Amino acid sequence: MRKLEKIVGLLAIVSVILKFLLIPYSGISLSLSILTLAVLYYPLGFAFFNRIQLRQILKKESYNGKSTLKIIGAVGVGLALSILCIGILFKLQHYPFSLTILKAGMFLASIASLIVIVQLLKTKNSFYKKILNRVSIIGGISLLLLFVSDLNIVKIQYRNHPEYIKAYEAYLKNPDNAEIQKKLGIESHKATMSEQEFDEYRKSILDEN
Numbered sequence: 001m002r003k004l005e006k007i008v009g010l011l012a013i014v015s016v017i018l019k020f021l022l023i024p025y026s027g028i029s030l031s032l033s034i035l036t037l038a039v040l041y042y043p044l045g046f047a048f049f050n051r052i053q054l055r056q057i058l059k060k061e062s063y064n065g066k067s068t069l070k071i072i073g074a075v076g077v078g079l080a081l082s083i084l085c086i087g088i089l090f091k092l093q094h095y096p097f098s099l100t101i102l103k104a105g106m107f108l109a110s111i112a113s114l115i116v117i118v119q120l121l122k123t124k125n126s127f128y129k130k131i132l133n134r135v136s137i138i139g140g141i142s143l144l145l146l147f148v149s150d151l152n153i154v155k156i157q158y159r160n161h162p163e164y165i166k167a168y169e170a171y172l173k174n175p176d177n178a179e180i181q182k183k184l185g186i187e188s189h190k191a192t193m194s195e196q197e198f199d200e201y202r203k204s205i206l207d208e209n
Contacts, residue, residue, distance in 0.1 A: 001048050008036045016092065018151060018156050022192050027093060038085040045078015046071050052169065073115065077131050080108035084142045092144045092153070102142050109139045109177060161191040 012033040014168055018026035047057050050070060056062040063071070083105035087108070090098035113135050120128035151172060159165045164187040171177075171184050190198050 006042055008033045011195050024192060034085050034089040038082040042078040042082035046074045049074035077112045080105055080112050081138055084138050087142060094150055102146050106142055158191055163187050164191050
């Protein structure tokens with residue numbers, strides 16, 4: 001499962017880069033990769049962190065030498081990391097409640113980190129070191145996103161499309177306005193489509209009206 005983690009983690013990084021380059025369908029690959037990580041950490045965290053293969057999960061002997069504390073700890077840490085992954089996805093996709101999810105994940109990750117650090121100092125076990133490394137990386141990204149507004153992310157992503165940024169600022173001030181929503185959609189297509197594709201899209205809108 002660690003190979004799967006590396007593969008989907010790399011795919012998530014590439015997807016983020018493509019998303020900021022406004023490459024079509026990058027949002028789909030970003031969602032799939034981060035959601036895969038979230039599932040890997042929870043509910044499969046108890047197996048993932050204890051190096052239990054998927055096909056061995058239901059076998060009793062797979063848990064020989066695995067303490068109850070490690071199993072429960074892996075579940076708790078996996079839940080925190082899973083929530084953080086979903087929060088990161090929501091933030092990058094501009095979905096609602098992203099800050100709430102990130103804060104909940106950070107709270108759980110902070111508690112898990114304290115426990116892991118205590119156990120690491122007591123036992124010097126690499127099990128806790130590997131967990132702490134993941135919490136540090138994913139928690140660090142989450143903490144950064146907590147302090148970066150959606151508007152600033154949009155300004156970076158659409159840095160070459162000032163009209164979209166203006167439309168997004170107007171949307172933030174009045175999100176229920178249908179005309180502003182329509183304008184935002186048009187500018188989004190203009191930024192991500194070729195000139196020919198956008199002309200066809202604009203004609204289809206005129207035909208509908």
